[in-house]
Amino acid sequence: MTEHTSPKRRGRPRGVSDARERIIAAAVDEFGEHGYEAATIRLIAARAGVDSALVHHYFGTKADLFAEAVGIPLRxxxxxxxxxxxxxxxxxxxxxxxxxxxxxxxxxxxxxxxxxxxxxxxxxxxxxxxxxxxxxxxxxxxxxxxxxxxxxxxxxxxxxxxxxxxxxxxxxxxxxxxxxxxxxxxxxxxxxxxxxxx
Amino acid sequence: MTEHTSPKRRGRPRGVSDARERIIAAAVDEFGEHGYEAATIRLIAARAGVDSALVHHYFGTKADLFAEAVGIPLRxxxxxxxxxxxxxxxxxxxxxxxxxxxxxxxxxxxxxxxxxxxxxxxxxxxxxxxxxxxxxxxxxxxxxxxxxxxxxxxxxxxxxxxxxxxxxxxxxxxxxxxxxxxxxxxxxxxxxxxxxxx
CATH class of the missing domain: 1.10.357.10 (Tetracycline Repressor, domain 2)
Structure with missing residues (x-):
């Protein structure tokens, strides 16, 4: 909680949080519609309106992103x-x-x-x-x-x-x-x- | 098909068919809501507005009725x-x-x-x-x-x-x-x- 209200990060958290949430939502849609194999970081990034590099930066690999999207901390x-x-x-x-x-x-x-x-x-x-x-x-x-x-x-x-x-x-x-x-x-x-x- | 249009059975088939269908529908509801164990022929009959004896007459045991309701010819x-x-x-x-x-x-x-x-x-x-x-x-x-x-x-x-x-x-x-x-x-x-x- 303090992280989000820290003066040092003022103005940044909302943007970061929005992008992360858009990526997760795009991943859930993309995995859900096309399955794990067919989904790609590139298509998920496009769907979220961000650059692929940002997806990799926040989430790592496709497996990392899937684990985050499904929300199961079993790897x-x-x-x-x-x-x-x-x-x-x-x-x-x-x-x-x-x-x-x-x-x-x-x-x-x-x-x-x-x-x-x-x-x-x-x-x-x-x-x-x-x-x-x-x-x-x-x-x-x-x-x-x-x-x-x-x-x-x-x-x-x-x-x-x-x-x-x-x-x-x-x-x-x-x-x-x-x-x-x-x-x-x-x-x-x-x-x-x-x-x-x- | 001929069975249903036979003069000998005229007037009967609709009633029989209605009762059978009401029993199946009641069984699906009863099994679905309360599970196989809790469902009883008596409650299914009551739900269908018929006598228990008629359910036994048409379908036999609870297992018979379930097979009919689920529609899987595997026994x-x-x-x-x-x-x-x-x-x-x-x-x-x-x-x-x-x-x-x-x-x-x-x-x-x-x-x-x-x-x-x-x-x-x-x-x-x-x-x-x-x-x-x-x-x-x-x-x-x-x-x-x-x-x-x-x-x-x-x-x-x-x-x-x-x-x-x-x-x-x-x-x-x-x-x-x-x-x-x-x-x-x-x-x-x-x-x-x-x-x-x-």
Whole structure:
């Protein structure tokens, strides 16, 4: 709050804030209409009436901007490579623990459930989730596997992770909603491990 | 068509058709508002302005009426007991094959995708899918297992089946949408088998 009323910044905050908000709004529209893949920083900048360089300056990469637009402070593009680089026989359990520990945080859960509901509930926004998943999660997992069927393996992992999140946090099936993270990591981790490596 | 214009039935068809349609409409409203568990034949009949006996006469059980209301000609309440009664080491693969073969039929797929989108996309209709799944699939699977954690095991199976259907038919992840039923049965069947029995 003080930042916005600081004499030193007088006259600047409104302009900066307006541009940031216009960019976020343009990103939500652009991602929503065309999906993650088709949306570009250039088109988002044009839509917001600013220069591409300003978008990069405020938000960084397209993945950064998407995370900001969707509002989920869970960053597979940053966190997953670390998990994939760890001990191979722990990757399944570590991936499930990462996702569940994220969703156990109320703010991530709230926005994550909203994103799942929105992306699955509407044809229009489905490509947004698919594009983000494909580029930031599936392709990274697939690239880490040196096999022909890497994309199918990564997609099976995504199907179990999506199903687990939906069953526990959206449908709230009692036995899953009531299980501990450790219990679910022990049960579902080996599935992910088998899809990836068996 | 001839049935409705037969002289013998003259004067009857409109009344029968009206009552059937009123019952279906009342069932959709009742299931949608209160969920599968809370909805009763008695309340649906009252809402439709008919006697409970007439609902049973036209539609049979609550599960029959739900199938009619949702319009999905896939009947786990009828088919799953047969799968569960078959050879134990084939249950995982047979469950996955049953679900995928169902969804490969265009009419089932169309309505199934609609039900998944609707149930996940809206808080209001989520209980409808959850109640149907819980009573007609989960409880049957759980009852067939003679272990303490049967409900958790059955719910993990449901999470993978839901995730697979969503990833293949709603999100249409390319590697999953392009895979054959046999391929997916071979990959996912063992997951179901492990959740149930390991």
């Amino acid at each position: 597979p593009d940053i966190d997953v490579p670390g998990i994939l680089a760890g001990p191979r026989d722990e990757i399944g359990e570590r991936l499930i623990r990462y996702v569940l520990q994220g969703f156990e945080q109320p703010e991530i859960r709230r926005r994550g459930v909203m994103l799942l509901r929105t992306a699955i509930g509407s044809k229009l926004t489905t490509p947004l989730l698919v594009g983000f998943l494909s580029r930031e999660l599936l392709s990274r997992v697939a690239k880490s596997l040196d096999v022909d069927d890497a994309e199918l393996r990564a997609s099976l992992v995504a199907s179990q992770i999506a199903g687990l999140l939906i069953a526990r946090y959206v449908l709230r099936l009692p036995a899953l909603a009531g299980a501990s993270v450790d219990e679910l990591v022990a049960r579902v981790g080996p599935t992910v491990q088998r899809y990836l490596f068996d | 786990p309440d009828i088919d799953v007991p047969g799968i569960l009664a078959g050879p134990r080491d084939e249950i995982g693969e047979r469950l996955i094959r049953y679900v995928l073969q169902g969804f490969e039929q265009p009419e089932i797929r169309r309505r199934g995708v609609m039900l998944l989108r609707t149930a996940i996309g809206s808080k209001l209709t989520t209980p409808l899918l959850v109640g149907f799944l819980s009573r007609e699939l989960l409880s049957r699977v759980a009852k067939s297992l003679d272990v303490d954690d049967a409900e958790l095991r059955a719910s993990l199976v449901a999470s993978q089946i839901a995730g697979l259907l969503i990833a293949r038919y709603v999100l249409r992840l390319p590697a999953l949408a392009g895979a054959s039923v046999d391929e997916l049965v071979a990959r996912v069947g063992p997951t179901v088998q492990r959740y149930l029995f390991d």
